Amino acid sequence: MRWVCLLFPRLALEGALRRRPDPGAPFALIDGPPPRQCIRAANRAARERGVRPGQALGFAEALCDSLETAPFDAESVERWRRRLAAWAYGFSAQVSLHYPHALVFEIASSLDLLGPWPRLEARLRAELGELGFSHRLVIAPNPAAARVLVNVHDGLAVDESGLEAALAGLRLDRAGLASLDADRDIVQTLTRSGFQRLGELFALPRSALARRFGGRLMRHLGELRGEWPLALDYHRPTPRFSRTFAFDQPVHAIAGLAFPLKRLLQELSLFLIGQDAGVERFRVTFELEDGPPQTVEIGLLSVQRDPETLLELTRAHLERVRLVGPVMALTLFAPRLSDYAPTRRELLEGPARQAQAWAALHQRLVARLGESALRPLVEHREYRPEKAVLNGLGPRARDASAGPPRPGWLVPAPQRCDGDVVQLLAGPERIESGWWDGGDIRRDYYLAQWVDGRHAWVWCEPGRQGWYLHGWFG
């Protein structure tokens, strides 16, 4: 078993920065009751201007007048940790949030698939870098050891044989002992007794150590060395996705929603990759300043998860939407995930590639123009021209029989045209049908020459006056 521990030293700050359009601008998280707020964390731009954690808010604002702040929110830190757990779920089935500020997951069973450790490490770091989270990581034979080693190391990989040596070098105050016993300060007692490093504890007789400090210390040391099994609660993925992006100021135009939408869809895509799933439909909800929220349902023709594709299709959908009022928050909700089968591009040649391109074009046209605009050409076994062509009534014709000539174009509604017909060239063809559904017709159709020489399809009702134009022979 090999466990990776990821430590996120600036999770609160970086989580909040992800929601800001310009992460490079001076920004700080503040904490504490209103009159005595102080800086809890500051980004690079703010630190360069002298803003430091612990400073009073007023002092920090005096140092950097363009400083923007947001209150520290422990709840949102937890949310980000769960989101990162969902991301890590793409690499391992055993992801645990047992340790605060950190994520541990088992990787040995995935190494066959995801390549040797150095390659996987590079991939983890690249993906976290893209998400904008600074991190430290360590791989060790058990989760407890990985967690304490990440306190002082970054990029360390130890196996069973090297574990004892790596742990022995740890200073006692960095070895996770402080949280063991709330009543007694174990670390202080040990340092006063002259112990500096974990290795010196390992050298002591266990019975003496247990008598002096109790079972908890022994258990912790056992967990670090992998002698005690550690039962962790594992992260279980949720089957749906819901994220909200709240705005500082109301947004009035769809264009102003482009950035938050991009971020949310990126997170959706990441969530989907972690679960090896895709979405077929999702919902965008605009929380309005006044009035009930406005909802846009977005349906895709096929299961998708690529962020670029999702963004393009969502944009096309939103182009047809008018905002009812100023938007205060944007929520993306995918109630159901679908199985996703990635297309193997490299295997596609000629016709298959073309079919894929056609499917993409079809999707694009339908997204913008609506489902009813793009129509197939289907021949129905129905004699009444309007019903067959315009309403798509009747069963599909299967045999390719010749049949009487039909015009290439059908005029949407028959037009009265008494003076325009010069000569009847062929006909009549009686079409009489439809008494059972109330739309019965009784017409004699002719191929006729129009005044300007074109060939038209005209009809008259037997026994009545009046010609009607119903189609053109192209």
Added chain:
Amino acid sequence: MSSLETLLDSRQVWRAQTGTASDHGEAIASGHAELDALLPGGGWPPAAVSELLSSGAGNGELALLWPVLSRMTRQGRPIVLISPPGAPYPAAWRQAGVALGQCHWLEVQGREALWAAEQCLRAGCCGAVMAWLPQADSRLMRRLQVAAASGNTLAFVHRPLVKVAEASPAPLRLRLHRHAELEVLKCRGGLVSSRRIAFGGGT
């Protein structure tokens, strides 16, 4: 002689007939022998807009295009009709040899029709795109021409007769006359003759 070369080099004079091969490969046979004989390369210019000017539906545009459309659809390539003048009658199209499964038509108006035409041309997966765009001006025709070239797609744009006098970037412009005759108004790389060509057809 040298003065003529100078003029050609300075691009003040263009050669009417500059070889038959275009940048985008073979021309696509129209299926009408007399028309093919006249067009450079022996067919419709591929990856370009061919403009058809007529007084309205029923001027032989289907008889002119059905041969190439039926060939395209039988090869399994989709064709798209954008805002046609009427509903295409499936039975007639099938009788003309078109594989209906590959035919699609879009009933859209105004700007959406232009957008759809450009998208279909750019996607590069359609066998042919036919659009009825009375609203298109010269600038939009250029856009479509660029889209057709980048998507390497055969395009036919139908426009009303009032646009005959308007300049157009389409490499081929044909005017349809009654009784299944046409006149070549402009033909890049070919000779324009005022002679009317009969292209036959069923009507």
